[in-house]
Amino acid sequence: MSTVYDVTNWTISANPSVTAYSDIGAIINDMIANIKTNQPNQASKPAAVIYIPPGDYSLKTRVTIDISYLQIKGSGHGFTSLSIRYNSGNTSSWSEINPGGSHVKVENTDGHSEAFLVTRTPNNTPRLSSVEFRDFCLDGVSFTPDQNSYLNGKVGIRVDSDNDSFRVEGMGFVYLEHAFINYNADALNVTNNFITECGNCIELTSAGQASKITNNLIGAGNVGFSIFAEGHTGLLINGNNIFPRGASMVHLKNTSQSTITGNRFHNFYPGMINMEGSNNQNLISNNHFKREVETYSPFSSKNNGKDDLYGLIFLYGSNNMVTTNFFTYNVASSSIQPNSSTTPTMILVKNGAGNFISNNYVVSNVATNHVVLDGSTTGTKVLDSGATSEILAYCSSSAYTLRPTP
């Protein structure tokens, strides 16, 4: 019994008119049912690889994955920019207008929002393990009410059960409101993907540990998160090129002992790294932050609602280390919010004790506050991160230590 499935040569015996082109979701669900019939017992649960050759497929039925070890694999992430297309007016002369590769259009007619749901109930023991998504394209097709809204309710992949050692790699996600959501991840690996023009790109919810988001190209819309991590510890975010827009580019919620290092960030709004709840003992180092004004006219009226006092990094929690980052800020005074006389903030320590900020460099077209300390903060150390005049403390002078950059 082969464990290698190809969506283009599968027939659902109960419904033979369905093809991968008409509903790849129904095809894959039928394959999964078939895979289960070949799993002899608890000790031997071979799964399979489901291959999606290059082509244009419509997904009308949500795929539900409730087995471990399944790999779904294509031959190409197939991105092309739908945002440029939809904002370009007449495209009748264009060579192509849609994404390609192993191209799955998310067009559910089943009332569900997800293309793929990974969940096992009631008995998810052990946790679902080693499900892999590789090298295909999930395309949400269009946004509503307009193509620049980043809204359509669509979810590319939602993992809704505790899980271990999952892998999302080489994928393309485009024009989905949520590209990838994972609930309670352990040792998750999100690497080498192309996740752009989505409302939200990577959302790690509830809790999680020891995961990594590495070596990706990522760019969310102005309404959501490029990366969101809730209740995580030991998350490593390394080596990503994260470009506009993203209401937050990395949004930490009650996330601690995690590492954001060696990334390049570029955005049009403050709050590039944002925090919510209590976030402690995180390392934010060695990143390049570029902040400028929106460069693409269709989005010039968009923003994330934050003004320039919010900080490119908004720190909320204790004992974080923010070091060796480079901030380049280039915003005309007339575009600075709330008004042109505002001095923009690079790092805002909004809350917490014992944060350590060192060896950061800022290049800007206007005077900026490199570090701003809220009145409630205590024990912050600020070393070599700006001149005295560039560090603004609302707390008492005994509540922080400053060694200005000479």
Next chain:
Amino acid sequence: MSTVYDVTNWTISANPSVTAYSDIGAIINDMIANIKTNQPNQASKPAAVIYIPPGDYSLKTRVTIDISYLQIKGSGHGFTSLSIRYNSGNTSSWSEINPGGSHVKVENTDGHSEAFLVTRTPNNTPRLSSVEFRDFCLDGVSFTPDQNSYLNGKVGIRVDSDNDSFRVEGMGFVYLEHAFINYNADALNVTNNFITECGNCIELTSAGQASKITNNLIGAGNVGFSIFAEGHTGLLINGNNIFPRGASMVHLKNTSQSTITGNRFHNFYPGMINMEGSNNQNLISNNHFKREVETYSPFSSKNNGKDDLYGLIFLYGSNNMVTTNFFTYNVASSSIQPNSSTTPTMILVKNGAGNFISNNYVVSNVATNHVVLDGSTTGTKVLDSGATSEILAYCSSSAYTLRPTP
């Protein structure tokens, strides 16, 4: 003559009853013999890809690879936690109890310890090149005398000849005493693997140069090494999430001019980075080190025999740079070794001259010595890595330079 082999449709003509399910090792050895018959001459030595579809295979005969360019490839690393399974008591209700993916159980009956041995004798000229292991699972099945011993003598892959440009990628290794051993590596690439619950994960022996261990998830047992490098120069260890346990997480032996940067380390013992012999001019930067007490009760009596004076980083050699690391230490006084009044060491400079330690930050539940300088050390510089009271020097005051964190 096809160069694409599938283990599930191969028959050994001399022994047709053997299948990949009964002995995948014998099958692959027979394929390699066949590949050689299709290598016309010295100038044209095409190898092959040997494909392991998803499924459960037993390896009873060691595979010996003595040709360059062979790729062995599966469709899924297939990890599931055997450690949790074996420590969970009754698992009769579990959905699955073994790893999956392209799942090779290492069950040698041939008297050998290795699943794969890569060696070429007597004439290994040029060095074996570009052998690739990709995307399958090597599972040692069980440990003895008990499942928490990390001992069974089994080796996933041993490379025993000089080699160049090898690649280990996307693999899963579990419950092997030694996952991957490589002797005299040049330009080795170990990337994007899942190597956990093994006695030792990556062991680079003898000597080597210009290799990299990047973007992996790694976690060894308490008895061995997560990463071991002997006689290496120019090794790059970057972007890995390395979690418990590991007697040493990175163990350098006579290894110089190598780089450990942008990793996340988490362990339950001191000696997270350990050194043996003379180790010079290494860069250890930009890493997050989390040290706490064992969190999983079956292992609460385990340790690596080192006390809290050993240092989370144990530096043995000269002219190393240790900079911009973040240490989070959270151990109840009652668990600190050798006794509750011990002041734990973060960085111990045990030996050597001219080590440079700068811009490190420590957060701890107890007072710690951020840096301890042995009496034999000379010329150490310690900058911005703790208050004067947090730097303990057994050498004379002229033997080091201190600029305390203000």
Next chain:
Amino acid sequence: MSTVYDVTNWTISANPSVTAYSDIGAIINDMIANIKTNQPNQASKPAAVIYIPPGDYSLKTRVTIDISYLQIKGSGHGFTSLSIRYNSGNTSSWSEINPGGSHVKVENTDGHSEAFLVTRTPNNTPRLSSVEFRDFCLDGVSFTPDQNSYLNGKVGIRVDSDNDSFRVEGMGFVYLEHAFINYNADALNVTNNFITECGNCIELTSAGQASKITNNLIGAGNVGFSIFAEGHTGLLINGNNIFPRGASMVHLKNTSQSTITGNRFHNFYPGMINMEGSNNQNLISNNHFKREVETYSPFSSKNNGKDDLYGLIFLYGSNNMVTTNFFTYNVASSSIQPNSSTTPTMILVKNGAGNFISNNYVVSNVATNHVVLDGSTTGTKVLDSGATSEILAYCSSSAYTLRPTP
């Protein structure tokens, strides 16, 4: 109609005697023509994967790719060192003498220099997207006039039209004068490749943005560039192991707001990071630079024409941040250029304002100038990067700020 093509079972109907072994270029071109006949309309342009099984293929006709989404994929990068072979004298006893894997010999007889040309004219709207090169070997076979010249005019892949979201991954390139050239890249991903013994490895020309070169093994010849980037912004160069030689290892030309971090560099010449034109707001951090003399006798007479006053990093531009790098320099006085009394330069700030240099460490066998400031430079800050005697300023004392390493 299958979208999965295999070069070994394709026949060109107009020329049935051609095989992939005799001319893989002609075969792939015919496949591309066939792919186009299966692209129904602008809204549905499925491409394909063209698979190159392991084997030795000759490319005599340039492949021209003018469609998006095409993936060309092999099963192994197949590197072996041709440099060692050609410098070893009698190799008649060698096991193999040529590269392998999915091995494409670039042997054009069509008058063209490229193996693969990606271009779409006249109408490249939208930009070509998501073309992928994966896991095969492009081998230039030999250099002329001698095997150590790195010259043969051959180009592995040239992308000559504006492009988006391309991917070069897992490839091997060897003995090409130019391995990979890309013109006007957006969100290019060059990752996990083995690009060595080429005159030039990665050349990003004209302009580009938001690309990444990550997790590669790279080593160019003494005549060219390991990495060249022109007119780029937001390029991320992270986690690469870049070894000799390379006239420049990273050469930036009018490139700004880019990041070189977490890499290991090893070379035999100055100018390891080199700049041309105006290069601003770049972050160079957390890298290991090893400079020694040539170790391989056939190349002992080679160099890049630069003397030791040039700097291991040659900085030309403003507002760059150079921090937390480790330089190890080991050159016998007798080999130092222009003469043995020269004090070698580690970082030369040749030009510009507002460069920020901090927390760099140098280990050397001779006295060195850690930082040299040209007379024209202004506003440089040099912190913790050497003693006062190790910082040489030709500018006035008011034109820079120095905090020497204590």
